Amino acid sequence: MNWYRQMNKTERHTFIAAFGGWALDALDFMVFTFVISTLITVFSIDKGQAGMLATVTLLFSAIGGWLAGVLADRFGRVRILQVTILWFSICTVLIGFAQNFEQIFVLRALQGLGFGGEWAVGSVLMGEIVRTEYRGRAVGTVQSGWAIGWAVAALCYTASFSFLPEEYAWRVLFWIGVIPAVFVLFIRKNVPEPELFERTRKREESAARRTSAWAIFSPSLIKTTVLSALLCTGVQGGYYAVTTWLPTFLKTERHLSVIGTGGYLLVIILGSFIGYLTGAYLTDRLGRRANLLIFAVLSGVSIYVYTQIQLSNDQMLILGFPLGFAASGIFSGMGAYLTELFPSAVRANGQGFAYNFGRGIGALFPSLVGYLAKTSGLGTAIGMFAGGAYLVVLITAFMLPETKGREIE
Secondary structure, three states: OOOHHHHOHHHHHHHHHHHHHHHHHHHHHHHHHHHHHHHHHOOOOOOHHHHHHHHHHHHHHHHHHHHHHHHHHOOOOHHHHHHHHHHHHHHHHHOOOOOOHHHHHHHHHHHHHHHHHHHHHHHHHHHHOOOOHHHHHOOOOOOHHHHHHHHHHHHHHHHHEEEEEHHHHHHHHHHHHHHHHHHHHHHHHHOOOOOOHHHHHHHHHOOOOOOOHHHOOOOOOOOHHHHHHHHHHHHHHHHHHHHHHHHHHHOOOOOEEEEEEEHHHHHHHHHHHHHHHHHHHHHHHHHHHHHHHHHHHHHHHHHHHHHHHHOOOOHHHHHHHHHHHHHHHHHHHHHHHHHHHHOOHHHHHHHHHHHHHHHHOOHHHHHHHHHHHHOOOOOHHHHHHOOOOOHHHHHHHOOOOOOOOOOOO
């Protein structure tokens, strides 16, 4: 973290804002994964409806991410970042007051709009303020905030369900979502708009023209937009296919009792955190594409081991670390790479579209895996979709240019 000490005050404040926003985003989002079984009992819903609550957030986050990117290019990165954080914070708190499935469904959809927008805007903000030599490590390290938020959600879940009745404990977990709203005060006071964005906006105003939101599909950018969207689809499709179904496969078909325990979860979270940091380092050290290629291969190897080799409980506990490491580390290079691929006038727009297109398509992978598993078996289905997703990452990474050291304009 020596690079952090060498950043100036503005860069450090921006890093804290983006890191904190992403960690709190993870806290609010991951709380739901801990209370699914409780919601099924309290509201008498089935597993299909519970799955819909997860999917609707991801689908609407894809819409929110692109919309936030378009707005950030027009009204400013910092302003829209504050809006997205307040949005998902308020929606999370309101879920704690829900009285039926329909209310939770609507609020989860609205929550997704802010959830998707926060990453898109925060990543662009970091990329434009942090200098070139630290951009990959800084933006990549922000991704590790997800593991921190995940861990905090796990601790809050343990505490609330240990001391409160179940019918109140799940509501308290969502009410904790008010914390991000307070964090907005720090952003408002300490984080300025990037000079690069201000210059771009003034140039457009002086020329009396406004860049269209559809400019990312113009002849000069369409190749970058399509390839980066496919890249993000591979990264996120592989992640959702593995993290959604692998625990079920190992528990039901391999009959491993360690799956779902606190120890196994802790090992995966630790692996994820170190994976994020390692990816952040490698993306500056070896390059954006090299980081993607390395972690795509590691993820593919992990999938093969988990689905094709018989493992004991002890082996599975240990292998939770490389699973979290590989599946998470690949995300660290995404933010800086997308920032450097698009020009300033449409940077948030292009980055928001590409990342959230991938999230929207990737959100369908768990359902497709479940459908294919009926005829081919769950292990085969996971291997086909997750392996295919990481193959897409390898192909598109070779087709896109390397941007390490690129001065953004």
